[in-house]
Ligand SMILES: [Fe+2]
């Protein structure tokens with residue numbers, strides 16, 4: 001719609017800022033006392049999970065292959081490894097009730113992993129992409145990432161904020177990461 005298509009780095013950095021905002025609110029809710037605060041914390045955790053999954057899968061399917069080809073295979077590999085670690089943390093986190101003492105620890109682990117990963121991406125990978133990939137291609141990738149994020153669900157289950165994420169009900173085999181990967185690859189990219 002807009003002719004001011006954001007390039008892929010702008011799109012991804014915007015996502016990073018959103019995630020950091022949610023993390024900051026989650027930190028302010030640590031040790032939440034009231035039911036309302038606890039519900040908000042659980043709800044925010046679900047939201048940040050969905051956002052991280054959509055973002056990470058978009059990167060894995062659309063962005064990292066380009067990085068592999070045009071920037072550095074090692075950098076792409078490193079980023080995929082960090083995604084895999086964060087995915088494991090997310091999977092442990094989703095099995096925990098927000099009242100569980102381990103919940104805060106897993107949440108803190110997730111924040112540490114993701115903040116570190118964002119630093120790596122913005123400080124190194126994205127900077128290298130700007131040098132190695134031309135502006136048109138960066139904009140085209142930006143369009144693809146935005147299109148993917150539109151078809152991916154934006155919220156786990158808005159009407160029932162305090163229940164576990166739907167993928168839990170579907171069993172461990174159908175993790176949201178897997179479903180997103182299918183969705184992203186099934187749509188195909190003109191690569
Ligand atoms: Fe990212």
Ligand SMILES: [Fe+2]
Pocket residue numbers: 056059079083117121
């Ligand atoms: Fe990433």
